[in-house]
Amino acid sequence: MIECRDLRKLYQMGNVGVRALDGIDLTIGKGEFVGIMGPSGSGKSTLLHMLGLLDIPTSGEITLDGIDVNTLNDYQKTMFRLYKLGYVFQDYALVPELTVAENVSLPAMLRSDRTEEEFQAATEDILQRVGLSDRRDHLQKELSGGEQQRVAIARAIVNRPDILFADEPCANLDTENSTMVLDLFDEINHDMHQTIVMVSHEDWHKKYFHRIIRLRDGKIVEDNHALS
Amino acid sequence: MGKKELKVAFFLAWRSLRRGSRSSAILTILIVGMCFTNMIFLPSLFAGIGQTIKTQIVDYEVGNVLVSPQAGEQYITDLDATLDLINSMPGVERATPHYAKGATLKYRQRILGSSIRAIRPTDEKSVSPIYEKMIAGSYLGEGDTGEIIIGKIIAGDPTIPAEEEFYSSLGGVRVGDSITVEFGNGYTKDYRVKGIFSTGWTSSDNSALITWSDMELVEGGSLDKAEYITLKTKPGYSEKFVKDELVSYGVSSQVHTTDDLLSKAIGSVLQSFDIINMVSLIVSIIITTVVLFIVITIKTINSRKQIGILRAIGVDKEVIMHNYGFQVIILATFGIMLGVTLAVLLALYLSYHPIVTPEWSAYMYLTPMDLVSNSLILFAAAIVAGYVPAYQVSREEIQSSMRA
Numbered sequence A: 001m002i003e004c005r006d007l008r009k010l011y012q013m014g015n016v017g018v019r020a021l022d023g024i025d026l027t028i029g030k031g032e033f034v035g036i037m038g039p040s041g042s043g044k045s046t047l048l049h050m051l052g053l054l055d056i057p058t059s060g061e062i063t064l065d066g067i068d069v070n071t072l073n074d075y076q077k078t079m080f081r082l083y084k085l086g087y088v089f090q091d092y093a094l095v096p097e098l099t100v101a102e103n104v105s106l107p108a109m110l111r112s113d114r115t116e117e118e119f120q121a122a123t124e125d126i127l128q129r130v131g132l133s134d135r136r137d138h139l140q141k142e143l144s145g146g147e148q149q150r151v152a153i154a155r156a157i158v159n160r161p162d163i164l165f166a167d168e169p170c171a172n173l174d175t176e177n178s179t180m181v182l183d184l185f186d187e188i189n190h191d192m193h194q195t196i197v198m199v200s201h202e203d204w205h206k207k208y209f210h211r212i213i214r215l216r217d218g219k220i221v222e223d224n225h226a227l228s
Numbered sequence B: 001m002g003k004k005e006l007k008v009a010f011f012l013a014w015r016s017l018r019r020g021s022r023s024s025a026i027l028t029i030l031i032v033g034m035c036f037t038n039m040i041f042l043p044s045l046f047a048g049i050g051q052t053i054k055t056q057i058v059d060y061e062v063g064n065v066l067v068s069p070q071a072g073e074q075y076i077t078d079l080d081a082t083l084d085l086i087n088s089m090p091g092v093e094r095a096t097p098h099y100a101k102g103a104t105l106k107y108r109q110r111i112l113g114s115s116i117r118a119i120r121p122t123d124e125k126s127v128s129p130i131y132e133k134m135i136a137g138s139y140l141g142e143g144d145t146g147e148i149i150i151g152k153i154i155a156g157d158p159t160i161p162a163e164e165e166f167y168s169s170l171g172g173v174r175v176g177d178s179i180t181v182e183f184g185n186g187y188t189k190d191y192r193v194k195g196i197f198s199t200g201w202t203s204s205d206n207s208a209l210i211t212w213s214d215m216e217l218v219e220g221g222s223l224d225k226a227e228y229i230t231l232k233t234k235p236g237y238s239e240k241f242v243k244d245e246l247v248s249y250g251v252s253s254q255v256h257t258t259d260d261l262l263s264k265a266i267g268s269v270l271q272s273f274d275i276i277n278m279v280s281l282i283v284s285i286i287i288t289t290v291v292l293f294i295v296i297t298i299k300t301i302n303s304r305k306q307i308g309i310l311r312a313i314g315v316d317k318e319v320i321m322h323n324y325g326f327q328v329i330i331l332a333t334f335g336i337m338l339g340v341t342l343a344v345l346l347a348l349y350l351s352y353h354p355i356v357t358p359e360w361s362a363y364m365y366l367t368p369m370d371l372v373s374n375s376l377i378l379f380a381a382a383i384v385a386g387y388v389p390a391y392q393v394s395r396e397e398i399q400s401s402m403r404a
């Protein structure tokens, strides 16, 4: 599903170069729930952004679903993200003027292979799953942080992506809401066989991951499947 | 960029305006509406002033076409034959001759220099509407002798002392009073004031009229000449057509249409109007552009992170750009609609309550073409103002907008 070879990202800050990623080799299979952990500044977000086609590596190869993403142009990458990838960020970034249901529908609306009835049905289905059916017509400002993040998750999976990327989705949430989000991930990983790559630095999240990749200074220092 | 993307962009734009800050949207619409009104108000007011001046010049000075004596001559001679010829031409409603003579008017203690104009009442009526402007007494009849009608300014106001008058007058003449007129050739006679008229056109209100036959008495013989002839064209005939006709029939080589005369007389005034119009147009466009640019820039800056994330989840940058573009289009459309409404209301108001000065009265001369062309200009400015920041924000790297 995800393969990368000798992935490097160098940030040039004046005279000083920062090796945010320093030769990452990685293979992630379908249906895996992978946790990326490590200290702050170790390159977790950078790695996720490279894998999620949000940024371009300095060197190295990334293959997603058998496609060498270096060959894609900007528009093709956008379409690849729309059709095959889903994202949840620390920031929920819902569109404040859209209702819960409209926010969730948004990525589905843009797909040319979805009719209005299809994406309406998919939206209802996903809202049911994240437990927000009764909030479908509410606006962002009327929701709690945890609810907003569940809307963001619903938006990320409404298109049934091949891979779901999550960058510290629980960073702004309390333990109770974090648990709810992680349970939700666990559920969709289990029920829908959803591949999930999630960044976290909370130790107690470990128990949810099938596999933990630990980074330090842009290098993989640990990769175990122990907890699966 | 497919239909689906445009639909989503419009959906986002509409929702953003409907559910976003109501006051900011209303304020923006108001400003665009005001700018539109500002753009249209002065130019159409000036056009209105131009129109009233033109109407008055046609009505009280030169008619639709002015026939002057042949070059080098002082009078049009053989007047009756000439008038018959002119009146027989297609497109001519009626022609009327003008002949004036300097005179001194005396009434009680007042003495006033003026020129007395001779008219042929029936012909004059079909060219100049003074007969509709009588504020006291009545118009001259065809065979009247010893009677005079005078303009309101000459008649004067008895409550205003002579030294405070702007234009000298006879200090309050009323219908039935008698005025002594001493003509330049020494002929002196008392005339009974038959009527007083007020046209609002200064030089007309400063004139005194007697019949052609009275003037023949003054001149001591039949008066078969005129200083010039003015004429009214029939509806459907252009002034230019009638002018060319008169020239080709050899009536006179000195024939001018109102437009010929106006472009000479008030051409420079119209030019300064044009400058003022241009300034108000440019100011309106600049304000609209700047306001819409700022509104959209603030919107995009406040939403940078959201834009980054939307792009991350697969919303194409074109959708983002058109989202803001459509917002500007919608705001501008409503603003222009408001502006058109305001302008039309103002025009209606001014048509009932024109701005009146001694020289002219002004209403707004507003054609649908003016509304359309100004709308298009403002709309184009709005699109530029909105799409520039929309384009910029949509091209930003996903990474940097997400970090915002």
Ligand SMILES: Nc1ncnc2c1ncn2[C@@H]1O[C@H](COP(=O)(O)OP(=O)(O)OP(=O)(O)O)[C@@H](O)[C@H]1O
Binding pocket: A011, A012, A013, A018, A019, A020, A038, A039, A040, A041, A042, A043, A044, A045, A046, A047, A201
């Ligand atoms: N745009 C950038 N320009 C320069 N340096 C950057 C940029 N983005 C990241 N870095 C640097 O790259 C390194 C890795 O950053 P990254 O954001 O991937 O860390 P992280 O593991 O996600 O940390 P955190 O847990 O704090 O989120 C850091 O040293 C960071 O300062």
Ligand SMILES: [Mg+2]
Binding pocket: A044, A045, A046
């Ligand atoms: Mg990070």
